[in-house]
Amino acid sequence: MQPDVTGSVSDKPLVPTDMPSPRAVVFDWDNTLVDTWPVIHASFETTLKAMGHEPWTLEQTKDRVSKSLRDAFPALFGDRWEEARDIYYGAFEETHLDALKPLENALAVLEYLQGMDLPMALVSNKTGRYLRREVAHLEWNGYFRSxxxxxxxVRDKPDPEALLMALAPMELALGPDIWFIGDSRSDLELAHNAGCTGILVHPDPKRAKTAFSDCPPRSQVANLDQLTYVLKTVG
Structure with missing residues (x-):
């Protein structure tokens, strides 16, 4: 039975008493460790307009963008999805490194986990070559084993295949002591599908119940400072 995580997360997040200590911590990237919504939204706006679609608001982009491009674009653009992909990549490449900003306390969390000697990895639905460029741009390669x-x-989030690939260099198996931390549906679906401990990073205290009732997180934190609190609480 999943715990109630719908209470206030404005002060201290709720931490289930039976929450397992992590053997490894796997992060999503976009809008979990770094703020990339402005670039993603602008790139989608350019793409949608070029393809004759009504552009989305920023809130619509946040609600609708979770899947990888190869999974999302065929449904959005049909037979022209590869044309749309090229437009999106062209717009994205122009600004994504210059606009890349770590979220508050992101580096502090990574340093805390590194100090605990806990292995870390990244699993993102951002195209791999762009993801690695961004990690290198911030000089954060040393924090992640994969x-x-x-x-x-072979398959992207929420399929466990991507997480299995990330854990392979650490010789770790899936299980509740693998924590997956993210902000979107694909992150929580992945944690649910893989039998891992999912933690939602989102400031809305009702988000877990209203948007992810079918794949609820074990805990919800409003920000990365609260994630450090959860880590210290579990021990």
Whole structure:
């Protein structure tokens, strides 16, 4: 039975008493460790307009973007999805490194986990080559044992295949002591599908119940500072 994680996360997040200590921590990237919504939204706006679609608001982009491009674009653009892909990549490449910003306390969390000697990895639905460029741009390669992006595994999130690829260099198996931390549906679906402990990073205290009732997280944190609190609480 999943715990109630719908209470306030404005002060201290709820941490289930039976939550397992992590053997490894796997992060999503976009809008979990780094703020990339402005670039993603602008790239989608350019693509949608070029393809004759009504552009989305920023909130619509946040609600609708979770899957990898290779999974999402065929449904959005049909037979022209590869044309749309090239437009999106062209717009994205122009600004994604210059606009890349770590979220508050992101580096502090990584340093805390590194100090605990806990292995870390990244699994993102951002195309692998862009993901690795961004990690290198921030000089964060040293924190992660593996970095898996969209297209690297046979299937992308929420399929467990991408997580299995990330854990392979650490010789770790799936289980509740693997924590997956992210902000979107694909992250929580992956944790659910893989039998891992999913943690939602989102400031809305009702988000877990209203948007992810079929794949609820074990805990919800409003920000990365609260994630450090959860880590210290579990021990």
């Amino acid at each position: 970095v898996v992006g969209a297209g690297d595994a």
